[in-house]
Amino acid sequence: MTGYAVTAQFYDPMTEASHAHVRAQITDALNGLDARSHPIVDIGAGTGLTTRAIAAVLPETEIVAVEPDPFMRPALMTRIWSDPDLRRRVSILPMPVLDAPLPPVIAGAVASASLVHFSPADRARLWTLLEERLLPAGRIVVEIQCPLSREIPETLLATERIGGVHYEGWASAVPVDEQRLHWHLTYVARCGDVEIDRRSTDHVCWVISSRDVLTEARASGLDGAVTGDLVVLGKAASTT
Numbered sequence: 001m002t003g004y005a006v007t008a009q010f011y012d013p014m015t016e017a018s019h020a021h022v023r024a025q026i027t028d029a030l031n032g033l034d035a036r037s038h039p040i041v042d043i044g045a046g047t048g049l050t051t052r053a054i055a056a057v058l059p060e061t062e063i064v065a066v067e068p069d070p071f072m073r074p075a076l077m078t079r080i081w082s083d084p085d086l087r088r089r090v091s092i093l094p095m096p097v098l099d100a101p102l103p104p105v106i107a108g109a110v111a112s113a114s115l116v117h118f119s120p121a122d123r124a125r126l127w128t129l130l131e132e133r134l135l136p137a138g139r140i141v142v143e144i145q146c147p148l149s150r151e152i153p154e155t156l157l158a159t160e161r162i163g164g165v166h167y168e169g170w171a172s173a174v175p176v177d178e179q180r181l182h183w184h185l186t187y188v189a190r191c192g193d194v195e196i197d198r199r200s201t202d203h204v205c206w207v208i209s210s211r212d213v214l215t216e217a218r219a220s221g222l223d224g225a226v227t228g229d230l231v232v233l234g235k236a237a238s239t240t
Contacts, residue, residue: 006201008071010187011047013160014169019113022143023050025228026110027057029141035061035107038135042066043097043126044114047075048086054110055086061107063090066097098125106130108139115213116145116205120179123208127220131235140222140233147209149175154184166190180204 004011030040035058042051045065054063065080067073073094080086093100109130118126130140152173160167170186182204189197210226217224217233224233 003201003203004069004071006187006199007185008047008069008075010167010169010199011072012049012075013162013167014158014187015113016049017160018158019049022112022229023053025230026050026112026141026143027053029139029227029230029232030054030057030108030110033058033108033139034137038105038107038138039064039091039103041097041102041106041109041130043109043111044068044117045076045092046072046113048079048090050110050112051076051090052079052083052086055089059085061089064093064100064102064106065090066093066095066100068094068096070094098122098129102129102133104133105135106133106138107135108141109134110141112141112143113145115142115208119206120216123216124220127217127222131217131221134222134235136235138234140217140224142213142231142233144208144210144213144229144231146181146205146207149178149181149207151175152181164191165196176204178207180206 039062040054040058042054042063042065045051045067051063051065065076067076076092080090154170154172157169157171168188171183173181173183176182184202186200188195210231213231214224221236222233223236224231
């Protein structure tokens with residue numbers, strides 16, 4: 001989960017509003033979860049937008065925010081440090097979740113805008129890792145971002161104004177193969193009619209559909225259902 005050297009500085013203004021509907025779904029999926037005694041793991045916490053949403057819906061819960069990218073973590077640390085409540089409850093782990101010293105028991109996990117960074121083999125390890133730690137009544141909330149490997153023409157993702165500067169985020173994608181997409185992202189900043197900054201970056205992501213998530217998770221003892229942009233998983237009912 002690396003390669004945010006260009007994206008990191010633009011991430012919040014380009015995604016806070018455009019991704020708000022997904023964070024609202026995550027909040028709904030976590031609502032009512034008893035997570036007072038065991039933590040929630042935020043997988044690929046990024047700059048902490050979803051971490052903050054988890055903390056709001058579960059105000060008594062400790063959160064383990066796992067973020068391996070060194071360019072995203074400064075914003076995550078700043079967001080956590082600047083909020084006394086988050087500072088008390090959120091632990092930041094600076095490595096991939098598969099290498100992280102996770103608690104032995106968790107109330108749940110959230111993978112928002114992060115599953116695309118896991119290969120099929122790593123996803124299999126992830127489902128097993130989470131199932132082994134998940135409470136019987138726990139929940140794993142997974143966002144589905146890229147269900148298909150298909151060409152995507154250049155599209156304006158978001159616009160935002162900060163002071164006198166107008167920002168735009170553009171994206172396009174072409175298939176690498178049936179399982180991967182090559183994304184090209186461009187960020188533009190203008191002050192009036194003058195372009196003051198333009199930066200581009202490329203990365204390859206793994207595609208995964210909600211149906212495939214359910215199939216993979218069931219092989220590791222999890223089960224669940226699709227709801228909106230999410231798959232919500234829990235421990236599969238015992239057949240014995």
